[in-house]
Amino acid sequence: MAFEYAPAPESRAILDIAPSYGLFIDGEFTEAADGKVFKTVSPSSEEVLSEVARAGAEDVDRAVRAARKAFVKWSALPGSERAKYLFRIARIVQERSRELAVLETLDNGKPIKETRDADLPLVAAHFFYYAGWADKLDHAGFGANPKPLGVAGQVIPWNFPLLMLAWKIAPALATGNTVVLKPAETTPLSALFFADICRQAGLPKGVVNILPGYGDAGAALVAHPDVNKVAFTGSTAVGKEIARTVAGTSKKLTLELGGKGANIVFDDAPIDQAVEGIVTGIFFNQGQVCCAGSRLLVQESIQDELLDSLKRRLSTLRLGDPLDKNTDIGAINSAEQLARITALAERGEAEGAERWSPACELPSSGYWFAPTLFTNVTQAHTIARDEIFGPVLSVLTFRTPDEAVAKANNTQYGLSAGIWTEKGSRILAVAGKLRAGVVWSNTFNKFDPASPFGGYKESGFGREGGRHGLEAYLAPSSPEGER
Structure with missing residues (x-):
């Protein structure tokens, strides 16, 4: 139990x-x-x-x-x-x-x-x-x-x-x-x-x-x-x-x-560690983070395994009273922001992406949105291009490192990115090609006052x-x- x-x-x-x-x-x-x-x-x-x-x-x-x-x-x-x-x-x-x-x-x-x-x-x-x-x-x-x-x-x-x-x-x-x-x-x-x-x-x-x-x-x-x-x-x-x-x-x-950060998971990444990083990347502060890892790029060969693990983890997140020390997902900041998140999620469904959320009872008062992920997403989907600024994750796949870099950089934003792999050489090679102000390796959303933060392009x-x-x-x- x-x-x-x-x-x-x-x-x-x-x-x-x-x-x-x-x-x-x-x-x-x-x-x-x-x-x-x-x-x-x-x-x-x-x-x-x-x-x-x-x-x-x-x-x-x-x-x-x-x-x-x-x-x-x-x-x-x-x-x-x-x-x-x-x-x-x-x-x-x-x-x-x-x-x-x-x-x-x-x-x-x-x-x-x-x-x-x-x-x-x-x-x-x-x-x-x-x-x-x-x-x-x-x-x-x-x-x-x-x-x-x-x-x-x-x-x-x-x-x-x-x-x-x-x-x-x-x-x-x-x-x-x-x-x-x-x-x-x-x-x-x-x-x-x-x-x-x-x-x-x-x-x-x-x-x-x-x-x-x-x-x-x-x-x-x-x-x-x-x-x-x-x-x-x-x-x-x-x-x-x-x-x-x-x-x-x-x-x-x-x-x-704004940002539309790419979180790139290679086939040699430790799955459980990567899942925790994905959750931190997009569901921290209900996804209301400029540098959120809102685009998950997962290598095709491990997509099913990673998504199964991610869905199990999302089913354990606790949504509710933000003052409760057990709460993982709090409230959306305003009715206006909730309306924007809701509209973009509905557009994702209308454009053909597959929506999934864990079983989640939302409080009767306040502004709430259940943690959500979309699969069957392409780069043409609105949810893969526009900043949603909410707990919504778009999942895309890639086959080679070059394809991962191309997809990660295919955005008007350039604030953040994450790389998950056991190979240090791959981290350095990929990070150097990403057009993002901050690139995390095998972690996400880590900040330090001694480290500069900022973006490129429309970020x-x-x-x-x-x-x-x-x-x-x-x-x-x-x-x-x-x-």
């Missing part, structure tokens, strides 16, 4: 969510200039968590002015002094990690074991890592005495709200820039809690400003004439619009956009993480006497 798992819910008692939150500008929480607010909802229950001020163009201008004023003193601090603030933020994140993990799970819908064991440790690690760089910028490979750019306008998505904040804010502060950040409208709470952490760490006023709001606030931030650097993570369509806005200006721009440009992540926030030093 299979083991039964008793419910093991994480307590909400550690978390205190206020009934309303303001914008965080110049070190203080404040109402929006026009008084507008919006509600943030828990996707697993549709419970209203809080009411949040909605930023507009006037608020963006106020925040940018606060950041510009703070930049004068912040950029003049020695790197060792800026590092102290970053170290302090990292330690507070660690101290409050349980609280933040519960908050992220409630606001985003992902399982608590992911926010607790993946997101929060990586958030702290990024602040620790860039704190270490703050006084070593002369040795980062970008010339002697590189200078900060000024005010960084940053727009982050809803799939990893606090982690994407860390990816952007940590290098910006380490290099001496100040920040105006707009979190996604469906997940504003962890960014607002981070604003409180900034105050707790004694960060000078105006160095970090948080503006919850909708797309109009993000557009106003990107277009603001006094923003020197724009960083965006999100959809390719919005990224293209941002690129058009920034074109012709002196603003630096980095874009981390964007620029790198976040590692030494490379400093470059977009630095200007080459001017000759002596010039400014």
Whole structure:
């Protein structure tokens, strides 16, 4: 008999969510200039968590002015002094990690074991890592005495709200820039809690400003004439619009956009290990990951064996309450995203692909989608081309390494890929031919703050993480006497 798992819910008692939150500008929480607010909802229950001020163009201008004023003193601090603030933020994140993990799970819908064991440790690690760089910028490979750019306008998505904040804010502060950040409208709470952490760490006023709001606030931030650097993570369509806005200006721009990652399994791969990697690659965070391994390319000779094993493994995944520590599959982030996933899955069936999901009872409230895989998929199918951003896996086959590479590269995206084989020489040979920003070998979705991340083609440009992540926030030093 299979083991039964008793419910093991994480307590909400550690978390205190206020009934309303303001914008965080110049070190203080404040109402929006026009008084507008919006509600943030828990996707697993549709419970209203809080009411949040909605930023507009006037608020963006106020925040940018606060950041510009703070930049004068912040950029003049020695790197060792800026590092102290970053170290302090990292330690507070660690101290409050349980609280933040519960908050992220409630606001985003992902399982608590992911926010607790993946997101929060990586958030702290990024602040620790860039704190270490703050006084070593002369040795980062970008010339002697590189200078900060000024005010960084940053727009982050809803799939990893606090982690994407860390990816952007940590290098910006380490290099001496100040920040105006707009979190996604469906997940504003962890960014607002981070604003409180900034105050707790004694960060000078105006160095970090948080503006919850909708797309109009993000557009106003990107277009603001006094923003020197724009960083965006999100959809390719919005990224293209941002690129058009920034074109012709002196603003630096980095874009981390969509993906349609190929997970390539060769016939000598350890099947059980590969199956775990496939599951991690596409069902982690309900597949709402830019670098998800959403296309499985399996060598034809082992297709049946691997699919049988994969289906058995999917039948053991537990879907339900994200606060339950046993849960593997949480809720989809929003009704809008659920509708998109549903429509694309239905199109896959209509185009002739064969759909399979394990027996799965979906909760009666909230936004849910069962883990799904499609077989009999060709490269012409919409589900093999378009980013679904959900727990949907398309399975294709190949016969030779060259065919695997050709199929993997046959996409407008170029963010990630995975290779499963026991041959080190094959890993190196295939990885070198894949047009992807990150290639994992015999693993998937592994991240480290010291490792750069980013894409090619319609997956964007620029790198976040590692030494490379400093470059977009630095200007080459001017000759002596010039400014």
